[in-house]
Amino acid sequence: MIPYVISNVGMTLDGKLATIENDSRISGENDLKRVHEIRKDVDAIMVGIGTVLKDDPRLTVHKINASPKDNPLRIVVDSNLKVPLNARVLNKDAKTVIATTTPISDEKEEKIRKLKEMGIMVLQAGVQKVDLRKIMNEIYKMGINKILLEGGGTLNWGMFKENLINEVRVYIAPKVFGGANSPTYVDGKGFKNVEECTKLELKNYYPLDDGIVLEYRVIGSFK
Numbered sequence: 293m294i295p296y297v298i299s300n301v302g303m304t305l306d307g308k309l310a311t312i313e314n315d316s317r318i319s320g321e322n323d324l325k326r327v328h329e330i331r332k333d334v335d336a337i338m339v340g341i342g343t344v345l346k347d348d349p350r351l352t353v354h355k356i357n358a359s360p361k362d363n364p365l366r367i368v369v370d371s372n373l374k375v376p377l378n379a380r381v382l383n384k385d386a387k388t389v390i391a392t393t394t395p396i397s398d399e400k401e402e403k404i405r406k407l408k409e410m411g412i413m414v415l416q417a418g419v420q421k422v423d424l425r426k427i428m429n430e431i432y433k434m435g436i437n438k439i440l441l442e443g444g445g446t447l448n449w450g451m452f453k454e455n456l457i458n459e460v461r462v463y464i465a466p467k468v469f470g471g472a473n474s475p476t477y478v479d480g481k482g483f484k485n486v487e488e489c490t491k492l493e494l495k496n497y498y499p500l501d502d503g504i505v506l507e508y509r510v511i512g513s514f515k
């Protein structure tokens with residue numbers, strides 16, 4: 293068994309998550325509140341190491357009325373344990389799991405020891421990259437039933453490719469960032485053809501701030 297996963301992003305009309313200089317100010321006040329309502333509702337929030345290194349997010353519930361016990365578990369997918377020990381995602385505001393790969397080096401062993409000293413749990417699965425399905429299975433065994441996947445584009449691809457996403461919620465801002473190298477909602481290698489791509493069913497949509505929110509159910513990808 294694996295947890296139910298909601299993928300949420302704020303993106304521009306051209307599907308960008310940030311500009312080429314990593315300016316990711318896309319959402320307005322109401323959209324940020326919407327995201328924090330979802331955070332409050334889920335058991336865990338998941339991001340890739342790229343997002344931690346670029347944005348240093350806290351991944352807590354702080355834009356709406358909430359108490360510390362509303363903070364979900366934080367999961368960072370990080371094959372090579374690049375997470376800085378002073379990253380905000382490792383602070384005491386909530387529990388954190390680092391999902392990494394199985395190969396071990398002296399350096400990695402030392403980092404795991406330091407992380408454990410800080411109360412951070414480390415899960416290992418996969419060799420080159422984190423085996424996301426195995427991690428989902430481990431996380432489910434820890435009692436985590438619902439996860440909010442908050443990006444970025446590379447991890448979103450990994451999760452779509454493995455068919456691990458159940459629901460999509462996107463805020464689309466009326467902006468165009470452009471840039472072939474700026475991060476998009478789903479990056480990675482991409483599907484080769486329409487047959488194998490992820491199919492979605494539109495369930496709901498509504499205007500918010502100066503943009504629009506779209507909510508989809510994932511029908512699946514057929515590989």
Ligand SMILES: NC(=O)c1ccc[n+]([C@@H]2O[C@H](COP(=O)([O-])OP(=O)(O)OC[C@H]3O[C@@H](n4cnc5c(N)ncnc54)[C@H](OP(=O)(O)O)[C@@H]3O)[C@@H](O)[C@H]2O)c1
Pocket residue numbers: 300301302303308309310314316318339340341342343344346347369370371372374421422423424442443444445446447448449450451475479
């Ligand atoms: N607008 C929004 O809603 C929003 C939300 C989040 C992020 N962002 C933006 O997105 C950008 C960061 O995205 P990103 O693509 O650079 O990084 P990312 O998706 O946050 O992290 C990707 C990294 O995760 C690691 N990883 C390990 N196993 C993986 C697997 N099986 N599949 C996929 N990834 C795996 C890889 O690094 P290792 O090989 O080192 O492990 C990979 O490079 C930033 O610009 C940020 O501002 C925007």
